[in-house]
Amino acid sequence: MPTLTRPQTTEADAPKAPPCPKCKNPFVRRVLPKKGLEHLLWHLYLYPFRCQICSHRFVALQFGRRYEIKLDDMREYERLRVALGVTFSGGALKGAGTTVDISTKGCWIDCPQRVLVSKGMTLHLKFQEPGKALPIEIESATVRWALGRGFGVEFLGAKPNQLDRLRALVKGTWEKRCREETDEPAAPQQGQNKKKLRTQART
Ligand SMILES: [Zn+2]
Incomplete structure (x- = not known):
């Protein structure tokens, strides 16, 4: 019988964060969801992000991607x-x-x-x-x-x-x-990356 494992995502294979919709800058950080709506959205693959330049906070879809809520995610600004x-x-x-x-x-x-x-x-x-x-x-x-x-x-x-x-x-x-x-x-095999x-x- 196959074992079911929880999908795991490491930071290394995490998709690139979307650019800020307000200032278009790509320096954006995924942040912890606030209690309430953002927590619900988290379960629908809608994750909160914080623009590190203009401070705009927004939610973006990363379908099929699961993140653990980690302590070092608590800081909104890197x-x-x-x-x-x-x-x-x-x-x-x-x-x-x-x-x-x-x-x-x-x-x-x-x-x-x-x-x-x-x-x-x-x-x-x-x-x-x-x-x-x-x-x-x-x-x-x-x-x-x-x-x-x-x-x-x-x-x-x-x-x-x-x-x-x-x-x-x-x-x-x-x-x-x-x-x-x-x-x-x-390494040579990483040349493309x-x-x-x-x-x-x-x-
Ligand atoms: Zn911005």
């Missing part, structure tokens, strides 16, 4: 590893550090020494983009985590032109990562 010089200030505090990772919603900053940053503090941040004269300014960010020499912040407010620069930075970082992933030396992936990364 943090991309990037090291940027950053200065921060809040009240009497002033400091400088380097980003470890970033999304359009927040980042993690490591400092050369322990800083008096604590959870709930509001900071003004300036990120130095390589090759740019003026930093990207986030006027308001709140500290969500503080641990040793590092802390994590959520961005609360920035001027529209600064927000555009932040989005462009995140998009560029993601595109660079896609290129690096597809440019890694591949490599070409396909490279094409996808450019669209």
Whole structure:
């Protein structure tokens, strides 16, 4: 008698996420369904996605595809590893550090020494983009985590032109990562996939 197994999907063979219907950008993340309607839709292969650039949340059909609900799916915004010089200030505090990772919603900053940053503090941040004269300014960010020499912040407010620069930075970082992933030396039988992936990364 044949055994029935639950269909399994690993992230590696998961279909490509659909591009954002609002801004057409391909950097989109599948996210956890909210209780209620999205939970019902999940069982009908309609999965929620979050655009990582413009923040638009949408539902898209991936028929026949089953995902497990995993803990690491909980983050709605993927943090991309990037090291940027950053200065921060809040009240009497002033400091400088380097980003470890970033999304359009927040980042993690490591400092050369322990800083008096604590959870709930509001900071003004300036990120130095390589090759740019003026930093990207986030006027308001709140500290969500503080641990040793590092802390994590959520961005609360920035001027529209600064927000555009932040989005462009995140998009560029993601595109660079896609290129690096597809440019890694591949085994001969993966040559075709490599070409396909490279094409996808450019669209
Ligand atoms: Zn979008």
